[in-house]
Amino acid sequence: MTTPVIIWDVDGTLVDTAEHHFSAWKRFAEEIGKPFTRADFAATFGMRNPEILRRLYRPDADDALCAKWGEQKENHYRKAVRDEGTQLLPGVVRLLKEFADRGWPQAVGSSAPRGNLDLLLNVTNTQRYFDAVVTGDDVTRGKPDPEVFLIGAAKLGANPNRCVVFEDAVAGVEAAKAGSMKCVAVTFVGHHPSDILRAAGADVVVASLEELTVAHVASLVE
Template sequence: MTTPAIIWDVDGTLVDTAEQHFRAWSRLASEIGKPFTRADFAATFGMRNPEILRKLFYPDADDQLCRDLGERKEDLYRASVRDEGTQLLPGVAALVSAFADAGWPQAVGSSAPTGNLDLLLGLTDTRRYFSAVVTGDDVRRGKPDPEVFLTAAEKLNAAPSRCVVFEDAVAGVEAAKAGGMKCVAVTFVGHHPADKLRAAGADIVVASLAEVTVAQVAALVG
């Protein structure tokens, strides 16, 4: 049997810090005099900051402006997370531990910048489970491009065909499938409905990761 390699998205999958992200974007938008709505947030959740900034605020923004505004947004976000803390979503702790016990390699593949992931993995005490952490800073193209997941697979020395990605966003599911990987999608935080995740190609869609078993995941690559 082929041993699966597991790649985790973070925001909306491992943890839910969406409200902190929404408040940070709202505050940044206010500072630069631009509108920002819940619909804007939902439409761009899971994208890298440069893509969000160009899509919502400045279509012709150069890399430096994207860096400056992105750093401001993330400073606001991290301050909020440090103040409020965060917890793993239902089922995550048991699954991460079960995959480790089974000897399956695990990585993080996230659009978030390095500083955010360091903070979140530290607060949730999960860093030790991941042989590789690939961030939005490590790739040139964001989801739905598969670069972040292909980079994670390479770092795990795993063929894409044996990788199973855990995601909550349509762009993330599309990225996993574009990379030739299996995908388990979770609707717990409610950013994307089950039918949209299925339409994007998710192999399994669950309301909570507490529903997912090691055997189910093994069968995806078996």
């Protein structure tokens, strides 16, 4: 029997911190005297900070300014998460425990900066489940490029065809498939509809991780 290796996306899969991101962008925008609307949020959701900043505020912003502004926004985000906390999404704790009980290695593969991930894993008390944490700081190409997941697999010494990626976003599903991995997509937070995730190549699509059994996950790599 092949032991599966699990790689978790974080935002939208383990936790939902979209509202913390929205309030952080709004506070940052106020500091530079600009608006940040729900429509701006919807139009830029999932993009990297420099792309968002250039698109919304200054097309000619150089890398140094984008780094400074991005840090300003992420500081607001981390403060919001620290002050308000965040909850693991339904089914996540059970799966983390059941995978761990079976000795399946688990990693995080997220585009978020390391500081955000350290905080999120700390606030949700989940660090002990992960043998590797790969962040946006560790890659040169974001999802849908498979780099973040391939680094995770390499850190766990796993062949990609043993890996099952948990994702909520189209770019993440595409990244998993580009890396020759299996992918479970969850629509719980509702940013991406199930037919689109399936079309992107998801092997399984569930409305909530509560629906998913360990046996089903194991069957994906057999």
